Amino acid sequence: MNFERHMDEYLLFLSVEKGLSQSSIESYSQDLKQYLSFLEDNGVSEYNDIDTELLILFLKVLKESGRSGKTLSRMQSTLRNYHQFLLNENITSKNPALRLQSVKEDKKLPVYLTVEEMETLLRTPDDSRAGSRDRAMMELLYASGLRVSEIIDISMTDLNIALGFIKVRGKGSKERIVPMTDYVGRLLQEYMETHRLELLKDDHTDALFITNRGKGFTRQGLWKTIKKYELLSGIGKNITPHTFRHSFATHLIENGADLRAVQEMLGHSDISTTQIYTQISAVKIREMYKRFHPRK
Structure with a gap:
C-alpha cells in the first residue's frame, strides 16, 4: 500500500478543507513521516494490520527517545485524526487510535509579567520614530493578547x-473581533498619522506596523524588537512576544474577567487551553497566603 500517497492526500485535505496554516501542515507532515517510518521498520504494509497495541509501541518508542508529554499528546492526536481520515475515505476499515488513552502533557505555567513589570517594559521605548512605533506595537500586544502572526498580519x-x-x-484563517482601549487607539492614531507615513517607502504596503526599511514586520523582526526592550528594561525575565499574550490573559483573570470572554479574545477553540491562566492565579494566591498568613 502506498502510505506516502495517502499522507499527501491527508495533508492536502488539511490545507484545502480545514484551512490549516502552512506551519501546522508542516507539523503534521513531520509527525506522519515519523509514523510511516516506524510502520516500515516494523514490516507493516497494510493499514488494517495496525492495531492499538502497535500504536502504543510507537508512542513508547517516542517516549523512550526523550519526547515530551506535549509532543506525545500531539502525536496521539495526529494518529487519531489521520486514521479517521483513512476510515472516512474507505482506505481502511477501522481507526485503531480511538482506543488510545490520553497522554498527560507536561504542563508548564507560561511566563508572564506582573502589572508593575509590564508598566516598566512599556515605558522603555524612547520618543524617536522607531521608539514611538515600538511603544504602540507593544501596547497593542498587551491590550489585545494577539499572537505574533496576528499582529504582524494586521492591515x-x-x-x-x-x-x-x-x-x-x-489560526485556520478564522476571524474574530478583539477590543482595544481608548489609550491604545490614541497611540495608534498618532503613529499612523505621523511615524508610519515617515517609515513607509512602498505605498502598496498595507501592514499596520512598518520596519525602518519600510516593510511589514516578520516574526523574527518582532522577536528581535521585544528582545531589545527586554535588555533595556532590566526586568530579568525571558520576554518574548507571547509573554504579552500570557500577561494579558493572566491580568484579566486576576481582575475577575469571565473565562469564556478571555477564551474568545484569545481565539482559543478549547476552553481548557484558556484555563491554564486560572492555574497561574491559583499559584499566586497560594504564594501570597504562605507569605503573609501568621500561622505559617
Missing part, C-alpha cells in the same frame, strides 16, 4: 479606532 483596514476594535485573522 490598516482591520482597525476601527472609533469603535475600539480590531479584526484579527487567527
Whole structure:
C-alpha cells in the first residue's frame, strides 16, 4: 500500500478543507513521516494490520527517545485524526487510535509579567520614530493578547479606532473581533498619522506596523524588537512576544474577567487551553497566603 500517497492526500485535505496554516501542515507532515517510518521498520504494509497495541509501541518508542508529554499528546492526536481520515475515505476499515488513552502533557505555567513589570517594559521605548512605533506595537500586544502572526498580519483596514476594535485573522484563517482601549487607539492614531507615513517607502504596503526599511514586520523582526526592550528594561525575565499574550490573559483573570470572554479574545477553540491562566492565579494566591498568613 502506498502510505506516502495517502499522507499527501491527508495533508492536502488539511490545507484545502480545514484551512490549516502552512506551519501546522508542516507539523503534521513531520509527525506522519515519523509514523510511516516506524510502520516500515516494523514490516507493516497494510493499514488494517495496525492495531492499538502497535500504536502504543510507537508512542513508547517516542517516549523512550526523550519526547515530551506535549509532543506525545500531539502525536496521539495526529494518529487519531489521520486514521479517521483513512476510515472516512474507505482506505481502511477501522481507526485503531480511538482506543488510545490520553497522554498527560507536561504542563508548564507560561511566563508572564506582573502589572508593575509590564508598566516598566512599556515605558522603555524612547520618543524617536522607531521608539514611538515600538511603544504602540507593544501596547497593542498587551491590550489585545494577539499572537505574533496576528499582529504582524494586521492591515490598516482591520482597525476601527472609533469603535475600539480590531479584526484579527487567527489560526485556520478564522476571524474574530478583539477590543482595544481608548489609550491604545490614541497611540495608534498618532503613529499612523505621523511615524508610519515617515517609515513607509512602498505605498502598496498595507501592514499596520512598518520596519525602518519600510516593510511589514516578520516574526523574527518582532522577536528581535521585544528582545531589545527586554535588555533595556532590566526586568530579568525571558520576554518574548507571547509573554504579552500570557500577561494579558493572566491580568484579566486576576481582575475577575469571565473565562469564556478571555477564551474568545484569545481565539482559543478549547476552553481548557484558556484555563491554564486560572492555574497561574491559583499559584499566586497560594504564594501570597504562605507569605503573609501568621500561622505559617
